[in-house]
Amino acid sequence: SDAQLAELVESLESSRGVIVAGPHLEADQVGPAVWEFAAATNFPVLADALSGARFGAPDQVHVVAAYDLILRPKDTIELLKPSVIVRVGSSPTSSALLNWMSAHNGVPHLVVDAGGRWKDHGVNATKYVEADPADTLTRLAKQVKMSASPEWVASWRAVGAAAIEALEAEAGIPHEGEVLTIASSTVIPGGSLFVSSSMPVRDLDVFGYPRSERIHVYGNRGASGIDGIISTAFGVASQCAGPMVCVLGDLAFFHDQNGLLWHREDDTAVVFVLIDNNGGGIFHMLPVAEHEPHFTRLIATPHGLDLSHAAALHGIALRDVTIPELTEELGRAVADGVTTVLRVRTDRVESHRRRVELAEIVGRSVREALK
Incomplete structure (x- = not known):
């Protein structure tokens, strides 16, 4: 209803908001709605590869790259503490992202989902809205007035750029x-x-x-x-x-x-x-x-x-x-x-070793970016 929507709009008035888009069966519909809401709020988007929101976002939307590696170090988890999380879709693939959400349990955490199954196995949601996510995000985008602070967005852009730069510098060793x-x-x-x-x-x-x-x-x-x-x-x-x-x-x-x-x-x-x-x-x-x-x-x-x-x-x-x-x-x-x-x-053992090594390299780069 309009009254419920107005209540949601008020709860999303935050300068440090983040959108988490998990895997979704209707990714082609939900993805563009995530982008529309992100453009209206300037919230960074942590988009699972199966969410429909990872690939194809317009330029004004910041989809964070390599967030799984960014969110692994404990100090980074605390430095990137949100004031509100908006989530759609199933639980994300990334265990680092799941741990980040659990570390900030108690932060206002809105889950929007129309399915018949409870999609919050981490018990992080402070409000669970049973509604079509694409429709709800599109309607919210038209009504929200406050956007994320430039400093908050800049932090996510900095860590994303640092992660990509670190990974590209290591591209000479195939994995x-x-x-x-x-x-x-x-x-x-x-x-x-x-x-x-x-x-x-x-x-x-x-x-x-x-x-x-x-x-x-x-x-x-x-x-x-x-x-x-x-x-x-x-x-x-x-x-x-x-x-x-x-x-x-x-x-x-x-x-x-x-x-x-x-x-x-x-x-x-x-x-x-x-x-x-x-x-x-x-x-x-x-x-x-x-x-x-x-x-x-x-x-x-x-x-x-x-x-x-x-x-x-x-x-x-x-x-x-x-x-x-x-x-x-x-x-x-x-x-x-x-x-x-x-x-x-490929070699299984070497591939695992390289993944661990890259996570450590990206972690160091991200810490430097947040100093």
Whole structure:
């Protein structure tokens, strides 16, 4: 109602506001509404890669890059303390962002969601509004009068720029996250990117930098895990106007290799970027990784398979490419318009080590930016 909307407007009168946009099934509608509200309030936007608000924002909206790395240091969490949080969508992918919100539990925290499921597992919300988020944010944008302070916005711009500068300075050492940087920047405007569960969606959240052109990002999350990624990518691609790029790991490829049968029945084209590190890289983030040799055999589960045979079985070309070659090869594969697999071989242990190292490097740069 108008009275409820007026009450919300009053609660959002803040100079240190932030918008958190989590994954959303209606990302194409919610994303633009987030931008409209952000433009009206000047609130920085922490946009999950699956939110619809990460890619394509207008120039006057500040979508923060690499916030997962920015928010990891404890001192940064306190220095970037908000006075109000506005959140839409499901819980964000980033654990650092979840920890940041929990660290500021008690700060006015508005969640707007029309779904039937409670989307505040961290119990951070001080007000939960059951309403259509796109409609609500659009209406709020037309009524809010106060905007974030220039100093607050400048702080977020400074840390975002520092993070990107630090990461770009380290670009000479290829790592798995760079695959997602390349994929998200190479998909043509209006095209689609599908990311697998496990590390691809997390690496996209960290290393997929905001861009001015709109792209559509999809992913399978939840109990399904890595099952059905190839099949879902083909299904989504069949309903999309632009080309589809799908980034997945070797275990996801192996688990749904029968999904490649789609290629024999339909001319829908998907370019698969296969990150082959011979096992489950995400498990190196867990304490169990210290317990060798059982960790490798039972948890990381290296398979030792040459997955080119699975592609060949279905008449699909597979090309091995390095990370430095990927931008050119991916652009060529998308332009060809046929289903192709580009395999990027990586090392699980080295990739994990590099992620930890980059987080430390970015953390130091962010601290300097906030001095």
